[in-house]
Amino acid sequence: MRRLALFVSLLCGSLLACGTPAPPTPTALEASARRVDQGELVGHAGLHGGHAWRGIPFAAPPQGPLRWRAPQPPAPWQGRRAALAFGARCPQLASRLEGAEDAGALVGDEDCLYLNVYAPAFEPRAVPRAGERLPVMLWIHGGGNTIGSASFYDGSALATRHDLVVVTVNYRLGPLGWLRHAALREGATPIEQSGNFGNLDHIRALEWVRDNIAAFGGDPGNVTIFGESAGGRDVLALLVSPPAEGLFHRAIVQSGGTDVSTPAAAENFRDDEEPGDAYSSNEVLARWVVKLGVEPDRARAKARLAVQSPTKLAARMRAMRVEDLYALYVDDPDEPGLGMLDHPRLFGDGVVLPAGDFHDRIAAGEYRPVPIVLGTNRDENKLFMFSDPQHVRQLLGVLPRLRDPQRYERVASLLSRSWKANSVDELAWRMRKVQGPSVFAYRFDWDEEPSVLGSDLSRMLGAAHVLEVPFVFGHWNLGPEGEMLFDEGNRDGRVELSDAMMSYWAQFAYTGDPGRGRDGSLPNWNSWGPGPENEKYVVLDTSADGGIRMSSETIALADVAADLAAGVYGEGAERCALKEELVRWWPRFEVELAASRSGQLACAGDASAAVGGE
Numbered sequence: 164m165r166r167l168a169l170f171v172s173l174l175c176g177s178l179l180a181c182g183t184p185a186p187p188t189p190t191a192l193e194a195s196a197r198r199v200d201q202g203e204l205v206g207h208a209g210l211h212g213g214h215a216w217r218g219i220p221f222a223a224p225p226q227g228p229l230r231w232r233a234p235q236p237p238a239p240w241q242g243r244r245a246a247l248a249f250g251a252r253c254p255q256l257a258s259r260l261e262g263a264e265d266a267g268a269l270v271g272d273e274d275c276l277y278l279n280v281y282a283p284a285f286e287p288r289a290v291p292r293a294g295e296r297l298p299v300m301l302w303i304h305g306g307g308n309t310i311g312s313a314s315f316y317d318g319s320a321l322a323t324r325h326d327l328v329v330v331t332v333n334y335r336l337g338p339l340g341w342l343r344h345a346a347l348r349e350g351a352t353p354i355e356q357s358g359n360f361g362n363l364d365h366i367r368a369l370e371w372v373r374d375n376i377a378a379f380g381g382d383p384g385n386v387t388i389f390g391e392s393a394g395g396r397d398v399l400a401l402l403v404s405p406p407a408e409g410l411f412h413r414a415i416v417q418s419g420g421t422d423v424s425t426p427a428a429a430e431n432f433r434d435d436e437e438p439g440d441a442y443s444s445n446e447v448l449a450r451w452v453v454k455l456g457v458e459p460d461r462a463r464a465k466a467r468l469a470v471q472s473p474t475k476l477a478a479r480m481r482a483m484r485v486e487d488l489y490a491l492y493v494d495d496p497d498e499p500g501l502g503m504l505d506h507p508r509l510f511g512d513g514v515v516l517p518a519g520d521f522h523d524r525i526a527a528g529e530y531r532p533v534p535i536v537l538g539t540n541r542d543e544n545k546l547f548m549f550s551d552p553q554h555v556r557q558l559l560g561v562l563p564r565l566r567d568p569q570r571y572e573r574v575a576s577l578l579s580r581s582w583k584a585n586s587v588d589e590l591a592w593r594m595r596k597v598q599g600p601s602v603f604a605y606r607f608d609w610d611e612e613p614s615v616l617g618s619d620l621s622r623m624l625g626a627a628h629v630l631e632v633p634f635v636f637g638h639w640n641l642g643p644e645g646e647m648l649f650d651e652g653n654r655d656g657r658v659e660l661s662d663a664m665m666s667y668w669a670q671f672a673y674t675g676d677p678g679r680g681r682d683g684s685l686p687n688w689n690s691w692g693p694g695p696e697n698e699k700y701v702v703l704d705t706s707a708d709g710g711i712r713m714s715s716e717t718i719a720l721a722d723v724a725a726d727l728a729a730g731v732y733g734e735g736a737e738r739c740a741l742k743e744e745l746v747r748w749w750p751r752f753e754v755e756l757a758a759s760r761s762g763q764l765a766c767a768g769d770a771s772a773a774v775g776g777e
Contacts, residue, residue, distance in 0.1 A: 188247050189215075194286050199375040202240040207247050209281055209319030211638060216246035216280045216379070217314075221371035222364065224274035225335060230481045231347050233355045234276060234367040250277025252312035253336045254485050256493070258502030266502070267493060269486050271312075273339065278332040278368055281318035282379045296382035298672040301330040301372060301411070305392030305418075305629070307503040308361060309337040320637035325669035325681055328381035330372060334364035338488060341508035343429040344444040346476040354406060357512035358429060358444075362400055369401075369410035387413040387672040391632055395419025395586075400509055403517055403530045413675050415536040415668065417635070418543060418628055419586050421521040422750055424507035432465065442506035447491045448476075451483075454491070520751060525593045532598035534675030536668075537587045538605035538700075542625035544578035549623050563618050570733075575625075577732045577741060578748065581723045585749045588717045591691045591699070600690040603677055604700035606714070607631040609660060611653040611705065620648065631703075634661040635668055656705035663711060664703060677701075686711045720755040728756075739766035 195206035195214040206216035222234035229235060251272035257265050282297070291297055302318065304311045318329030334340060343358025354363060373383045388411045390398045395416040400423075401407045402414060424440070431439030433446060440446070445468065452464035468476070492504045511518040517529060524530055548554045549563065554571050558564045565571050587604050594602045609630065612620035624630070630648075633639055634657070639649045649657060666680030667688060673681070677688040688701045688711075698713040723745070726732065732741055743766075745752045 191245050191247060194284065196243070196287055197290075197378045199378050200239075201237055201244075203243045204246045205243055206280075208284075209323065210317050211320035212323035213281060213283045213319050214285070215282075215317075215319055218248050218250040218277045219246055219280065220250070220276060221278050221332070222276040222367050225276060225339075225360070225364075226273035228481060230273065230339065231342055231355070231358075231360060233352060233360070233363050237276075249279065249312070249314040250333060251275045252314070253333055254339055254489070255310045255336050256489060256502035256504070258310050269489050273485060275312075275333050275335070276364060276367075277313075278330055278371070279313055279318070280376075280379050281322040281329040281331075282381070283323050283326055285380055290378070291380040292377075296377060296385075297326050297328050297380050298669075299328045299330060299372060299376050299381040299383070299386045300668075300672050301332065301369065301386060301388050303332065303334070303365060303388065303390030303394035303397045305390065305394045306336070308340060308393045308397070308508050309504045309506075310502045311336070316632075316636060317638060318636065321635070321665055321669070324637065324665060327669055327672060328376060328379050330368070330376070332365070332368040334361045334368070336361065337504050338447070338492065338506060339485070340364070341429075341506070341510065342444055343426060343507075343510055343512070344448070344480075345430070346471070346473040346480065349473045349477060353514045357515040358426075358510050359512065359515040362397065362404060362509065362515055363406075365397055365401060366404070366407050366410065369407065373410060384412070385672070386411045387415060389415035389417065389668070390419070391417035391629065392419070396421065396509070399521055399590075400516055401531075402533070402535075403521060403524050404515055406515060408531070411531075411533065413534045413671060415671065416538070416586070417631060418539050418582070419537075420749075421585060421590070423509045423511045423516060423519075423521065425518075426510055426512055429507040429510045440507045442492060442504070447506075448480075450491050451487075522589060522593060522751065525590060525597065528597045530597075532594070532601070534601040534603075534671070535594065536603045536605065536671060536677065537591050538607060538631075539579070539583045539587050540607040540626045540628060540631055542575055542579055542610070543582045543628045545575050545624050546627035546629065548575055548578075549627075555623070562616055563623065565623065568622070571623075573732055574741065577723065577727070578744065580718050581720060581745055581749055581752065584718045584720045584723055585751060587700070589719055592717075595691050595693055601675060602691040603671070603688060604691055605688075606700055606702050607634075608702055608704040608708065609634070609657065611656055611708065612648050613650050613652055615647055624648075631664070634664045634703075637661055637665050656707055660703060660705050660711075686713075689713055720749065720752055721758065724752065724755045724758075742766060 189207035191205045192207050197204050204216055206214050209215040220237040223229060223237050225234060253275035254271040254273060257268045257270045302316055304313055304316060313331035313333050316331045318331055321327060322329045340361030341358060348356040372386060376383050388398050388401060396419045398414050398416050399419055399421060427437040428440045430444050431437055433439050433441055448468055449461050449464040452458050452467055458464040458467055517524050554566060555563045556566055591602050591604050608626050610621050610625040612624055663685050667677040670681050671677040679685045679687050689698050692698050698715050699717055700714055702712050702714050727741060
């Protein structure tokens with residue numbers, strides 16, 4: 164019974180992080196021997212066919228003097244390296260989202276910059292060469308850029324069914340992945356000064372792919388980057404990042420976002436003339452000084468930091484224990500025990516990432532106009548709402564029940580429509596004007612979950628955030644909790660839809676156009692049409708629920724703002740709470756609100772209640 168109450172948390176952890184236990188170390192397979200720049204490798208049989216190579220270092224360990232530095236090439240090794248075990252996940256807080264018993268404890272290791280490669284089985288002499296090389300798909304995992312790892316996302320089914328080379332990568336997370344401070348800029352290169360170390364890890368992984376993927380039969384001239392949630396946002400970041408030039412050729416953004424922190428928010432004190440975030444680097448360092456007992460309070464800590472030698476301060480920061488660094492963030496009231504730290508990340512520094520809103524950069528054509536797929540799930544926010552006691556009560560302490568089903572659907576619709584508006588429709592509209600018909604979009608609608616002990620998961624979750632991920636990777640081994648969601652009753656429909664989605668994703672990797680899939684048998688997925696009457700995106704659903712079909716129904720943030728102002732989603736305090744939630748999710752919403760009858764949305768102070776989750 165308790166498993167049902169914990170189901171969504173565990174599912175979220177499985178898909179965003181590493182939810183299921185690691186399988187036993189496989190046996191080395193001589194036919195998988197390959198040579199890369201650093202030395203010879205041997206892999207093993209893939210879980211779903213083909214060959215797999217786990218735990219390949221793509222950068223030197225970013226620790227000690229290399230902490231908060233651009234990733235450096237890995238050292239060569241002597242002899243043959245057995246690529247049979249995943250590399251360590253990057254440091255992060257153990258999360259209830261993973262079902263961790265030690266939620267809040269530090270896990271992982273700074274020596275974590277490893278990737279995994281999945282490919283069809285080829286004898287060493289039969290590896291495709293020259294014009295026969297296979298498209299490459301590089302996956303960036305989600306988890307808020309603060310939790311997760313590449314180890315869960317087994318690419319062997321996608322690789323073997325559609326003749327692809329799939330790569331999954333780790334990258335630095337949380338404050339080790341994104342930290343900007345004046346002391347760290349001393350002696351640093353311009354890209355290091357940005358503080359965007361997690362983004363630089365993505366770029367370094369792509370450089371490794373460029374230099375080595377041919378050894379596995381992959382084509383370095385045809386690389387598709389794809390990612391979900393925070394990973395989708397990271398894909399968009401690579402589109403606008405100058406240092407990523409030439410490293411990829413197509414992009415897929417699954418439930419991504421466009422929020423970027425300013426350098427001021429990342430670094431300044433919260434009471435500076437241009438305020439910083441509550442977890443800016445200076446605020447965290449002041450907290451550190453007090454915690455060490457060097458100064459008794461924040462004011463004196465600020466004064467001490469102001470006269471510190473930058474060289475000495477940077478050295479002390481790099482010598483700090485990871486446990487001590489993370490302890491400065493664990494009092495975050497928004498995510499107790501979830502591990503997903505709320506701190507600034509993805510800084511618009513003007514070097515690694517441009518300043519300002521991604522939408523503005525894209526509208527100005529200041530991005531890489533590669534063929535792109537943008538998509539969201541119809542009920543994105545239900546995943547977060549399900550675990551929110553404001554919306555869901557626990558009958559007998561274990562059985563989830565909706566408090567107000569009509570309000571649940573109303574709030575979920577508002578939040579999920581705003582996600583689609585911000586991250587698909589408005590981006591696609593701007594990109595279509597710049598790059599023409601190489602823009603594709605989707606909405607994932609699968610909602611055939613079963614009812615369990617009176618809890619209708621098809622209504623409570625529906626087509627929620629992250630649920631499209633197993634459909635893309637083509638496997639359902641999410642542990643015992645996954646059996647509550649993916650059962651025999653929905654097997655035929657979901658497998659058929661998964662086969663179609665994998666085929667579309669693969670065809671896009673091959674040609675830059677998902678078309679009718681790899682074998683030409685699927686409904687045609689048309690590009691985003693330029694006019695209001697044109698088809699815009701494909702709806703991905705089972706035959707029993709309308710099937711795969713094109714749609715022209717779109718939404719803009721201005722439409723969401725107008726509906727909110729008109730009382731469509733509630734009045735009074737509830738409307739104000741929704742306004743605050745939307746601004747938190749999508750900072751651009753405040754701009755749209757100002758232009759859309761904002762006088763009707765005047766709210767005194769902060770809203771009294773939240774309406775969703777992270």
